[in-house]
Amino acid sequence: MKCLWFLVLTVLCLRCEAAGKPRRGRGSMWWGIAKAGEPNNLSPLSPGILSMDQAVHATLRRKQRRLARENPGVLAAVAKGANMAVAECQHQFKHRRWNCSTRNFLRGKNLFGKIVDRGCRETAFIYAITSAGVTHAVSRACAEGSIESCTCDYSHVERAPHRTRAAAAANVRVWKWGGCSDNIGFGFHFSREFVDTGERGKTLREKMNLHNNEAGRAVLSIPNNHISLCTRLEALVLGNRKIFTVSTPHVIYLPSLNDECPYSMIYDVATCGDDRPTSSRFVTICLIHVQSEMRQECKCHGMSGSCTVKTCWMRLPSFRSVGDALKDRFDGASRVMVPNTDLEAPAQRNDAVPHRVPRRDRYRFQLRPHNPDHKSPGTKDLVYLESSPGFCEKNPRLGIPGTHGRACNDTSIGVDGCDLMCCGRGYRTETMFVVERCNCTFHWCCEVKCKVCRTEKVVHTCL
Amino acid sequence: MNEEEEYTINTWSYLSLCAEPTICEGLRFAKDLIVANLLLRFIIQSISLPHNVRHSISMAIGTFLLYYSIGPAAMWTVGLTAGSYIFMLFLSFITKRLRGLFLSVMVIAFLLLCEIYIVNPKMWQQIRGMQMVAAMKIISVAIELDRDLFKQMLNPVEFGGYILCPANCILGPWISFHMYSTYLEVKFLNKRWFKIILLNLLLAMCFLVLSNCIVPWYIDDDISKWLVAYRDAQAFRMSHYFVSSMSIVSMISAGFGLTNDCHSDLQVTNPFFIELPRSLVQVVIYWNMPMHQWLKKYVFKTCQVYGQFTAILATYAVSSFLHGLNFQFSAVLLSIGTFSYVEYNLRFKVACALEVCCLANPCIKQCEHRYKKNSSLAVFLNTLFSLITIIHLAYLGVMFEASFTVQESGYSYHHTISKWENLNYFSHGFTLFMYIIYVMM
Numbered sequence: 001m002k003c004l005w006f007l008v009l010t011v012l013c014l015r016c017e018a019a020g021k022p023r024r025g026r027g028s029m030w031w032g033i034a035k036a037g038e039p040n041n042l043s044p045l046s047p048g049i050l051s052m053d054q055a056v057h058a059t060l061r062r063k064q065r066r067l068a069r070e071n072p073g074v075l076a077a078v079a080k081g082a083n084m085a086v087a088e089c090q091h092q093f094k095h096r097r098w099n100c101s102t103r104n105f106l107r108g109k110n111l112f113g114k115i116v117d118r119g120c121r122e123t124a125f126i127y128a129i130t131s132a133g134v135t136h137a138v139s140r141a142c143a144e145g146s147i148e149s150c151t152c153d154y155s156h157v158e159r160a161p162h163r164t165r166a167a168a169a170a171n172v173r174v175w176k177w178g179g180c181s182d183n184i185g186f187g188f189h190f191s192r193e194f195v196d197t198g199e200r201g202k203t204l205r206e207k208m209n210l211h212n213n214e215a216g217r218a219v220l221s222i223p224n225n226h227i228s229l230c231t232r233l234e235a236l237v238l239g240n241r242k243i244f245t246v247s248t249p250h251v252i253y254l255p256s257l258n259d260e261c262p263y264s265m266i267y268d269v270a271t272c273g274d275d276r277p278t279s280s281r282f283v284t285i286c287l288i289h290v291q292s293e294m295r296q297e298c299k300c301h302g303m304s305g306s307c308t309v310k311t312c313w314m315r316l317p318s319f320r321s322v323g324d325a326l327k328d329r330f331d332g333a334s335r336v337m338v339p340n341t342d343l344e345a346p347a348q349r350n351d352a353v354p355h356r357v358p359r360r361d362r363y364r365f366q367l368r369p370h371n372p373d374h375k376s377p378g379t380k381d382l383v384y385l386e387s388s389p390g391f392c393e394k395n396p397r398l399g400i401p402g403t404h405g406r407a408c409n410d411t412s413i414g415v416d417g418c419d420l421m422c423c424g425r426g427y428r429t430e431t432m433f434v435v436e437r438c439n440c441t442f443h444w445c446c447e448v449k450c451k452v453c454r455t456e457k458v459v460h461t462c463l
Numbered sequence: 464m465n466e467e468e469e470y471t472i473n474t475w476s477y478l479s480l481c482a483e484p485t486i487c488e489g490l491r492f493a494k495d496l497i498v499a500n501l502l503l504r505f506i507i508q509s510i511s512l513p514h515n516v517r518h519s520i521s522m523a524i525g526t527f528l529l530y531y532s533i534g535p536a537a538m539w540t541v542g543l544t545a546g547s548y549i550f551m552l553f554l555s556f557i558t559k560r561l562r563g564l565f566l567s568v569m570v571i572a573f574l575l576l577c578e579i580y581i582v583n584p585k586m587w588q589q590i591r592g593m594q595m596v597a598a599m600k601i602i603s604v605a606i607e608l609d610r611d612l613f614k615q616m617l618n619p620v621e622f623g624g625y626i627l628c629p630a631n632c633i634l635g636p637w638i639s640f641h642m643y644s645t646y647l648e649v650k651f652l653n654k655r656w657f658k659i660i661l662l663n664l665l666l667a668m669c670f671l672v673l674s675n676c677i678v679p680w681y682i683d684d685d686i687s688k689w690l691v692a693y694r695d696a697q698a699f700r701m702s703h704y705f706v707s708s709m710s711i712v713s714m715i716s717a718g719f720g721l722t723n724d725c726h727s728d729l730q731v732t733n734p735f736f737i738e739l740p741r742s743l744v745q746v747v748i749y750w751n752m753p754m755h756q757w758l759k760k761y762v763f764k765t766c767q768v769y770g771q772f773t774a775i776l777a778t779y780a781v782s783s784f785l786h787g788l789n790f791q792f793s794a795v796l797l798s799i800g801t802f803s804y805v806e807y808n809l810r811f812k813v814a815c816a817l818e819v820c821c822l823a824n825p826c827i828k829q830c831e832h833r834y835k836k837n838s839s840l841a842v843f844l845n846t847l848f849s850l851i852t853i854i855h856l857a858y859l860g861v862m863f864e865a866s867f868t869v870q871e872s873g874y875s876y877h878h879t880i881s882k883w884e885n886l887n888y889f890s891h892g893f894t895l896f897m898y899i900i901y902v903m904m
Contacts, residue, residue, distance in 0.1 A: 299675055300870040301702045303592030303635055304751075304786055305863050307585075307871055308533075308706070311488040311675055 028198070028209075031111040031130055032059035033075070034082035035102070063197045071190070073147040074138060078194065081137030085130040086111075088323035092330075095416030097391035097403050097423075098122050114399030119205050119385030125330045127209050128216030128382055131195045132322050135217050139187030150186040191217055201362035204385060208336070211367060211383050218380040219325045326382070333382040335370035392423035406462045422462035429460050481676035489671045489705075492532075493664060493712060499528040499629045500717035508650060508718070517647055518624030525627035529593065532633060536590050539582065540597050543573060544626045547601045548619055551608075555616060563606035563765065570598045571784045578787045584872040587787070592634065595785050599637045599757050600626050606761045607640065630717035634710035636731045636753035638719070646719040655725045660716050663727075667708035670734075674701035689857065692886060696860025700737060707731040707751070740852040741845065742810065742823040743803040758782055775800075791874040795859050802855055802894050809901040810848065816904065821845050851893070858883070858890040 057065060068075045089100040100122075102111050110116050116123050142150040195213050199206040302308030367383055369376050377383050389395065394402035408418040408427060418427045434457045503524050507517055529537035550569055554562045574594055578587055604622065607613060617625075617640075625643050626632070638646075678701055682694040711729050714720045720729035733749040740746045748755050762781045766774040779800050786792035807823045814822050818833035821844040825836070834840050861882050862874065869878060883891075 298867040298871075299702070300588070300867070301671070301674070301706050302589075303595060303706060304703075304792070305699075305870075305874075306590075306592035306595075307588040308592045308633060309489075309492050309709075310871075311485050311671065 028110060028116060028127070028130075029059045029061070030064055030078070030194070031082055031086075033079045034086050034111060061197050064194055067190070067194050071147055071149040073141065074149075074190065077137045077141035077147060078134055080141075081133035081135070082130060083133075084137060084319050085133030088133070088319055089126065089129050091320075092125075092323050092327045095409075095414070095421075097406075097415065097421060098388075098400075099406070100126070101401060103399075114397070115389075118389065118398065119208050120388040121330060121333050121382070121384045122388060124208065124212045124333055124382040124384045125326060127212035128219070128326050128329070129323065131191055131213040131216035132219055132326065133216075133319070134195055135187040135191040136319060136322065137187075138190050142186050188217055196362075199362075201365065204337070207365055207367065208383055208385055210362060211377070214363065215329065215380050215382050216326065219322055219329065329380065329382045333384055334374060334377040335387075336367040336377060336383045336385065337370050390423075392425075403462050408460050408462055410460050418460050418462070425463045427460045427462050429458060431456060431458050433457070478676055478680070481680075482672050485672055485675045486668055489668055493667070493709065495528065495532055496629075496633065496709070496713040497660070497664075497716045499524050499531075500713050503629055504652075504716065504718040507647065508652065515618070515620050518620045521624035521628045521647065522620065525624075525629040525632045528629045529627065529632060533589055533593070536582075536586050539577065539590055540593050540632070541627065543570070543594065543597055544601070544623055546573070548622050551601075551605060552616070555608075560609060563602065563609045563761075566605035567602045567781070570601050571781070574598060575784065575788050578789075588871055588873050591787060593632060596632060596635045596637060597626050598785060599754070600640075603637070603757060603761055604640055606765065612641070628717075630714045630719045631710065634706055634713060636707075636710050636714070636729070636751070637757050638753065643719075646717075646721075649718060649721065651721070651723060651725060652718060653725050656715070656718070656721070659721075659725075659727050660712060663708050663712045663715060667705050667712060670701050670705035670708060674698050674705055688885060689854075692861040693853070693857040695864030696857045697738075699860045699863040700734075700856075702863075703750070704732060704734050737856075740849055740856065741825065742848055743799065743806050743852050743855055744823040746852065746856065747799060747803055754782075775804075789874065790876040791862055791879040794879055795862060798859060798891070802890065805894050805898045805901060806848070806851075809897050809904075812901060812904050813844065817844075819844055821848065854893075855890050858886055861886070 060068065068078075086100070086102055090102075093100040098115070100112070103113050112126050116126065138147070141147050191213075196210060199209045199213070201207055201210050298310055298312040300307035300310055367377055389398055389400065391400055392403055394400065394404065403421055403423060404425075406421055408421040409416050410418045410427070410429070413419070415421065433454050435452055435454055503521060506512075506520055512520070526537065526541055529540055547566060547570060551562060551566055554565055558565075577594070582590070604617065604625070608616070621640075621644075624647075625640050628643060630646075631638060675698075678694060678698040682690050708731075710731055711720070711727070714729055715727055720727055722728050730752055732751060736749040737746050758778050758781065762778045763774050766777040769777075779796060783793045783796050786796070803823070810821055810823045814820065814832060817840065819838070820826055820830040820832045820834060820836040820841045822830075826832075830836065832841075836842075836845075862879055863870075865874065865878060869875070
């Protein structure tokens with residue numbers, strides 16, 4: 001009887017908590033897909049099995065399930081992206097007090113634990129990296145042909161004559177890319193639909209999530225060629241907005257605004273925040289070529305080392321560069337609050353326009369910095385609402401495991417050093433034998449064989 | 464185990480990401496070549512045209528192909544052709560003997576001036592190959608005129624058709640004027656013809672993928688610098704095989720280089736004799752056979768009257784100047800010359816001393832040495848020399864591995880020296896060592 005009472009009380013308590021504090025992780029339950037394959041050891045790369053998996057479907061919202069149904073094969077890519085994001089997060093934070101630990105996959109629990117309920121920097125990073133992971137994996141899967149509803153991005157080919165003309169004017173010969181490249185356009189749109197499902201952008205926290213998801217996607221398309229081509233394009237004037245069709249690997253850059261719009265197929269300048277009156281039918285825009293994370297490499301062929309034929313191809317760099325970029329953003333993240341007169345201004349303006357796309361509206365908000373002296377955050381900056389909790393001690397309410405038992409480096413003075421990592425509690429030093437793989441050799445083709453070595457290691461662990 | 468599996472997947476996706484665009488681009492390049500040459504062949508084949516009209520069609524299609532593939536830079540090749548014809552006409556009034564010499568000097572001077580003063584390095588790297596082929600053709604015509612191999616002076620249409628012939632104006636190979644005009648007459652083609660084209664195209668694509676994707680990948684960067692040097696040199700050699708097979712594709716699709724029963728009798732390079740070389744001398748011969756023949760026929764034979772050494776020096780100078788005034792080419796060619804000279808003489812001495820069949824060139828019919836080529840001593844010595852050659856090839860070929868910007872705009876002095884310094888000038892030292900042995904023997 002006592003037990004029963006206890007149970008009822010517990011349930012009631014949980015309910016209270018749930019009611020008092022709306023569950024933040026609503027839009028982020030899909031992260032569980034990363035661990036979905038594990039218990040029954042299913043290969044996450046076989047889409048047929050995965051789509052059947054009940055456990056996976058339980059983590060998805062209705063719209064996400066619909067997207068998965070409409071795009072066969074996409075779930076495997078999402079799972080791959082989520083796994084990549086988790087691995088990258090753990091790599092980036094392995095020497096910090098919060099080490100991006102994940103919990104075993106349980107129904108109804110968040111993969112990263114209750115820390116997600118707080119709107120702190122760490123949460124911002126999690127949202128950004130998972131959103132980037134999905135975009136990355138889906139774009140790649142398109143190029144590899146494992147998603148039926150999308151293909152390679154061949155837009156470069158279509159663009160060829162236009163570019164050649166522009167290049168002729170500049171008196172340079174431009175290499176025409178004819179191959180298949182990552183369909184970043186599809187990845188971007190899919191990620192917006194799938195990842196942002198739960199975030200309507202109504203509350204402050206939802207705005208933060210949306211912003212960070214967008215930041216993750218924006219980091220994927222860092223323009224590193226800078227402005228490749230500034231042209232005057234004839235704009236289709238609709239109402240008082242100008243709509244351009246831009247081939248996918250470009251970002252629109254408005255010279256007067258210094259604000260880059262993220263990637264899109266069709267862009268209207270109004271979305272970028274251009275309020276200038278449109279007296280002329282022409283507007284100067286700059287197209288920045290987006291080098292998606294793939295790097296182009298070229299080689300010359302010709303008689304005795306001349307360069308008669310150029311051939312270029314794409315080379316895969318790792319997701320690491322994305323992780324590094326986001327980690328930089330994490331360190332410089334800005335704390336924000338929302339101005340009271342938020343959605344009204346753009347909403348009023350849009351009411352006059354007949355062809356409006358309502359879904360885009362949820363991305364149209366401006367977050368105000370917490371400290372009024374600071375600059376307001378840009379598209380690629382991570383934002384957070386509250387300061388991070390201390391990660392030193394175990395805190396079950398926030399799902400923080402504490403740094404007890406964490407390994408640390410006794411010679412470092414950084415966060416991974418024993419002083420900071422153990423929060424002054426002191427540490428234990430042990431000598432132990434570690435069994436690890438060593439002397440790995442690469443065998444044709446394609447396996448890596450390693451020996452098992454036992455090495456003596458001095459390990460420091462926090463008390 | 465899991466990590467190893469992932470490694471496999473990454474490897475293959477890397478290869479497919481490399482191979483697909485590579486093949487796409489290769490085929491796009493091949494398409495232009497093949498279309499132009501097939502057009503030429505179909506016009507010749509279907510309409511019976513007078514001699515001069517055929518040559519002018521060849522000239523027109525060739526000029527168009529040049530313009531289409533390299534743009535306005537094609538003017539340099541066309542200009543070289545026109546200028547040298549006018550100069551040749553002018554020379555014909557003055558002398559009947561020294562036209563070859565004067566025209567060679569003029570063409571080479573023109574190439575060097577182009578490189579130094581006029582053309583920007585990027586464009587020069589792009590048109591260098593074509594200029595080389597054109598220069599070779601012009602010089603060969605001039606020398607043949609001196610040797611009275613033509614009934615009369617070539618008319619401008621014949622000359623232009625020969626130099627700008629679409630079959631070999633872009634990638635070579637060099638063929639003589641007489642061969643060119645015979646091929647232009649040839650009219651026997653059948654289904655085999657398409658088969659030969661497709662086969663060579665396939666071969667070219669294989670070499671292209673090997674050069675771009677497979678060879679650079681199968682040896683890791685951090686193993687040893689000699690293996691890396693071998694890999695880079697091999698990637699460069701594969702690129703050369705690609706260009707050579709592509710040149711055969713363009714020749715065959717114009718119907719050039721076919722025997723009476725529609726078999727290809729063209730050979731530009733021989734990958735087997737270069738990848739598994741007997742000696743450096745053999746590599747030099749089989750690297751680009753038409754060019755080797757050209758050097759032998761027009762430079763070496765012409766200069767032979769002034770002595771063996773002068774002839775060798777002249778051959779070296781001409782081949783080096785044809786490549787332009789570039790430190791890297793001069794250094795590589797001079798090194799090849801020295802290495803192969805030392806190797807040739809050392810092997811000659813060893814063969815005489817031990818009576819073994821291990822000369823730089825295989826004995827033609829039966830060798831007069833006591834130990835024949837299948838004896839274990841001969842096999843051992845030949846393998847040893849082969850290995851040395853492979854090392855030399857890695858040492859010489861590593862130059863051509865460079866970042867794309869360097870490849871595109873030409874190799875500098877520092878690039879060459881740093882590559883060799885990295886390998887401690889091994890081959891140069893080793894050749895010196897062999898030379899000392901040779902002198903002491």
